Amino acid sequence: xxxxxxxxIEIEFTERCDRExxxxxxxxxxxxxxxxxGAWRDARLVRHALKVAGEPGLVxxxxxxxxxxxxxxxxxxxxxxxxxxxxxxxxDHARTHHPGTLLKRVKxxxxxxFSIGLxxxxxxxxxxxxxxxxxxxxxxxxxxxxxFHRVSRDTVIVSVSAGTPxxxxxxxxxxxxxxxxxxxxxxxxxxxxxxxxxG
Numbered sequence: 001x002x003x004x005x006x007x008x009i010e011i012e013f014t015e016r017c018d019r020e021x022x023x024x025x026x027x028x029x030x031x032x033x034x035x036x037x038g039a040w041r042d043a044r045l046v047r048h049a050l051k052v053a054g055e056p057g058l059v060x061x062x063x064x065x066x067x068x069x070x071x072x073x074x075x076x077x078x079x080x081x082x083x084x085x086x087x088x089x090x091x092d093h094a095r096t097h098h099p100g101t102l103l104k105r106v107k108x109x110x111x112x113x114f115s116i117g118l119x120x121x122x123x124x125x126x127x128x129x130x131x132x133x134x135x136x137x138x139x140x141x142x143x144x145x146x147x148f149h150r151v152s153r154d155t156v157i158v159s160v161s162a163g164t165p166x167x168x169x170x171x172x173x174x175x176x177x178x179x180x181x182x183x184x185x186x187x188x189x190x191x192x193x194x195x196x197x198x199g
Contacts, residue, residue, distance in 0.1 A: 009135060045181055045192045046072045046129075046157075052179040052194045053155040056124035060084065060151065062113045063131035067094040067106065073127065074102050082123060084111045114143055121153035129159040133190055138169060145173035149197060156195040166193075174198050 055076055064083040073081050085091050088110045111117045126148045135141050148156045160166050175195035183189045
């Protein structure tokens with residue numbers, strides 16, 4: 001069976017994120033303990049990944065959604081954040097979720113993760129946690145990885161569902177693995193990988 005066309009994958013992912021975000025935004029109750037612990041652990045994983053990647057100065061957050069990770073990405077005071085999403089309405093909505101001081105450091109643009117509207121070697125690091133993890137097809141992941149390899153001059157940070165055999169895909173796309181961490185050791189949930197371009 002042939003892989004789905006990449007645009008349909010982004011549309012499905014955007015619709016799922018829109019539904020989830022609408023549910024969260026519409027819930028006036030404070031986050032539950034497990035949600036708070038999950039967000040805390042995600043932030044720790046991202047901080048560690050950025051440290052392993054050498055604290056990149058120019059980061060592209062792909063399929064950024066509501067900018068969930070922008071506060072963590074912005075903890076490094078000299079870091080510039082580019083953020084792209086397939087959905088312009090989501091990008092517009094993201095700007096209502098963060099203070100102006102943070103938004104001054106984030107430049108958003110609508111685009112596809114499969115065809116990033118930037119030149120080769122344009123950014124220090126590509127950061128793509130949610131979309132990459134939801135791509136189940138190896139051939140489609142390979143398309144993403146080739147585009148990440150083109151646009152990043154150094155590193156890529158991605159998340160995958162634990163147990164997904166992706167390490168050979170990373171190597172075939174021209175990356176070496178610097179580090180990976182499980183969300184919870186032995187949990188079979190998800191892992192965050194830090195990759196570096198070879199050569």
